[in-house]
Amino acid sequence: MNDCIFCQIAAGIIPAAKIYEDAELIAFNDLNPQAPVHFLVIPKKHINNLMEAEHTDIHILGKLLYTAQTLAVQLGCEQKGARFVINCKDDGGQTVNHLHIHVLAGRALAWPPG
Ligand code: AMP
Ligand code: ZN
Numbered sequence: 338m339n340d341c342i343f344c345q346i347a348a349g350i351i352p353a354a355k356i357y358e359d360a361e362l363i364a365f366n367d368l369n370p371q372a373p374v375h376f377l378v379i380p381k382k383h384i385n386n387l388m389e390a391e392h393t394d395i396h397i398l399g400k401l402l403y404t405a406q407t408l409a410v411q412l413g414c415e416q417k418g419a420r421f422v423i424n425c426k427d428d429g430g431q432t433v434n435h436l437h438i439h440v441l442a443g444r445a446l447a448w449p450p451g
Contacts, residue, residue, distance in 0.1 A: 339383070343435035347381040357408055361397055364408055373443025374412055374419070378405045384436040386425045405438045414442040 345351040346365065353365035356376055367375040380397045384390050390398060402421070409419045419442035424431040 341383055341433075341435050343379050343433055343437065344383050347379065356412075357404065362401060362404060364404065367439070372441040372446065374409075374414060375439065375441050376408065377437045377439055378408070379435060379437045385434050386429075386431055386436055387423050388425055390436065401436075401438055405440050409440050409442060412442070414440075418442065420446050 342351060346353045347363050353363075355363060355365045357364040357378075360381070362378060362380050364376055364378045367377055378401050380394075380401060382394075382397065384394060384397075405421055409415070409421075419440055422439040422441065423429075423437070424439070
């Protein structure tokens with residue numbers, strides 16, 4: 338097993354507050370939530386970031402986005418909305434180098450980001 342923290346969560350080696358899991362992806366609450374609803378959706382396959390996703394990743398990229406939407410609806414975010422964020426590399430503010438979608442909801446979020 339590599340030392341990627343999200344690969345270790347996907348493998349069940351590190352515990353996480355899972356809200357969804359299937360053969361290809363897993364969703365879990367962010368350890369340091371920035372809104373009343375803040376969860377992450379990640380592929381079980383290690384992909385460093387969105388910039389490094391490949392054509393063969395088209396299926397999982399679509400599934401990540403659709404699962405993020407479905408879980409947001411299930412958590413009651415449909416009416417007021419949510420923010421779906423993919424931080425990418427240094428300037429994008431990525432701190433964990435395993436592709437993930439943040440879903441934030443439950444309060445009005447500022448724009449633009451700092
Ligand atoms: P990013 O800055 O986009 O790479 O976001 C990484 C996110 O992962 C941050 O919001 C962290 O709070 C979150 N995070 C880091 N370690 C864990 C963990 N063990 N369980 C849940 N969330 C985590
Ligand atoms: Zn990984």
